[in-house]
Amino acid sequence: xxxxxxxxxxxxxxxxxxxxxxxxxxxxxxxxxxxxxxxxxxxxxxxxxxxxxxxxxxxxxxxxxxxxxxxxxxxxxxxxxxxxxxxxxxxxxxxxxxxxxxxxxxxxxxxxxxxxxxxxxxxxxxxxxxxxxxxxxxxxxxxx
Numbered sequence: 001x002x003x004x005x006x007x008x009x010x011x012x013x014x015x016x017x018x019x020x021x022x023x024x025x026x027x028x029x030x031x032x033x034x035x036x037x038x039x040x041x042x043x044x045x046x047x048x049x050x051x052x053x054x055x056x057x058x059x060x061x062x063x064x065x066x067x068x069x070x071x072x073x074x075x076x077x078x079x080x081x082x083x084x085x086x087x088x089x090x091x092x093x094x095x096x097x098x099x100x101x102x103x104x105x106x107x108x109x110x111x112x113x114x115x116x117x118x119x120x121x122x123x124x125x126x127x128x129x130x131x132x133x134x135x136x137x138x139x140x141x142x143x144x
Contacts (some may be wrong), residue, residue: 006061007103009111010053012075015093016069019052024119026086031055033085034078043070046108049115056115058103067100 014020021027031048034057038045043065047058059070075094082092103111 002063004061004063005105007105007108007111008059008061008067009101009103009115010057010059010067010071010074010098012071012098013054013087013095015095017053017095018090020082020090020092021050021052021055027051029032029086030078030082033081036098037077041073043073045117047112049118051118056118058108058111059110061121069102096126 013021027050031050034055035045035048038059042062044060044062045057046060048055050056057074061067063072075098079092080096086092
């Protein structure tokens, strides 16, 4: 029997970084829906959280799954759901881009805590600054 355990930290933003996910209540509804939808599609979401304009999602990649396909399934269905169930005045969309970083077993707890504490984290620094730091630390060309 094959064994696969590949941890991925996914991050994606709202279209034009609009703060559609303004309240804690809205964020929790959206994140819970993403988690439930992922489970139905056989995508293992270990942890999900975010802030007003972005989502952090820790997943374990399953056999036959690709990052692109998982992101497409999570973002596509959730934007449809948000438009149908939460927002009625403005069309909700995710930005087409995302980034994905592999996560070592040795930093899983730290990654979960980082994702868990997004509200407190962004009280100290905005997402744009953080985004640029990711690009620099992980040497990602064209990020930001």
